[in-house]
Amino acid sequence: MLSDQGRRLLELLVSVLPQIRVANPKTYISYGTAHTQLGLELMAETYGRSLQRQGLDELARWTKINGFPAITGLIVNMERKSDFYMQPGSGYFDLYERAIDDFRWWEHEIVKSLSFNWAPYLIGLTLVESPRAVDLDIPERVEATVYRILRDSKLSQQIKAIHNNECQICGHTIIMPNGTRYSEAHHIQPLGMPHNGPDVIDNMVCVCPNHHVELDYGVIRLSIDMLRGACGHYISEKYIDYHNNFYGL
Numbered sequence: 001m002l003s004d005q006g007r008r009l010l011e012l013l014v015s016v017l018p019q020i021r022v023a024n025p026k027t028y029i030s031y032g033t034a035h036t037q038l039g040l041e042l043m044a045e046t047y048g049r050s051l052q053r054q055g056l057d058e059l060a061r062w063t064k065i066n067g068f069p070a071i072t073g074l075i076v077n078m079e080r081k082s083d084f085y086m087q088p089g090s091g092y093f094d095l096y097e098r099a100i101d102d103f104r105w106w107e108h109e110i111v112k113s114l115s116f117n118w119a120p121y122l123i124g125l126t127l128v129e130s131p132r133a134v135d136l137d138i139p140e141r142v143e144a145t146v147y148r149i150l151r152d153s154k155l156s157q158q159i160k161a162i163h164n165n166e167c168q169i170c171g172h173t174i175i176m177p178n179g180t181r182y183s184e185a186h187h188i189q190p191l192g193m194p195h196n197g198p199d200v201i202d203n204m205v206c207v208c209p210n211h212h213v214e215l216d217y218g219v220i221r222l223s224i225d226m227l228r229g230a231c232g233h234y235i236s237e238k239y240i241d242y243h244n245n246f247y248g249l
């Protein structure tokens with residue numbers, strides 16, 4: 001069992017999974033950012049060592065003992081002067097008896113972390129079971145799958161219900177074999193860094209999977225006029241502006 005401290009760190013790491021590009025550690029989280037986001041007091045000379053004492057070592061051992069993916073490899077040094085610039089500290093590799101330049105192993109652990117079902121070990125996030133076609137060779141797909149799972153919160157379910165699972169852009173819905181209707185909820189200003197959009201209903205739209213991907217990748221410009229409205233769902237213009245500005249649309 002993880003302590004509260006270890007679990008909070010795990011929740012933080014799971015919450016950054018949607019932003020992760022496996023081959024680009026710049027999309028990972030730094031020791032300093034993790035430390036700050038958890039609101040910890042600095043208890044050692046570096047953020048890394050302080051974090052180790054406040055959940056990091058515990059979480060790393062927990063993943064190892066349970067045979068889970070080594071998700072703590074998401075925390076990397078982002079200070080240029082560090083000997084371990086853009087990679088985890090030596091403790092990460094040491095625990096697993098890996099050489100500190102065994103990047104293939106590290107990358108594989110991150111890919112596994114993206115497709116692993118962390119839901120049973122979290123309390124703060126509302127997760128639902130979702131069909132997953134995980135192909136470890138295509139991290140982008142894994143990432144998209146994790147994204148959908150993580151965001152299927154109460155608010156997501158609420159917005160889908162308001163729109164009867166019809167895409168606010170094209171009106172399409174998917175009828176599943178059992179007769180239920182399927183749609184997805186999208187945060188217009190995405191959650192997580194670097195966007196830090198709020199998890200509120202006026203920052204969300206109900207869309208079909210195609211339009212969801214187009215929004216995720218900034219393929220289409222948004223405007224209030226193009227979105228089908230519904231009673232009980234007001235969309236704030238500022239998030240639409242954020243989407244258009246961020247993607248230069």
Ligand SMILES: [Zn+2]
Nearest residue numbers: 167170208211
């Ligand atoms: Zn659509």
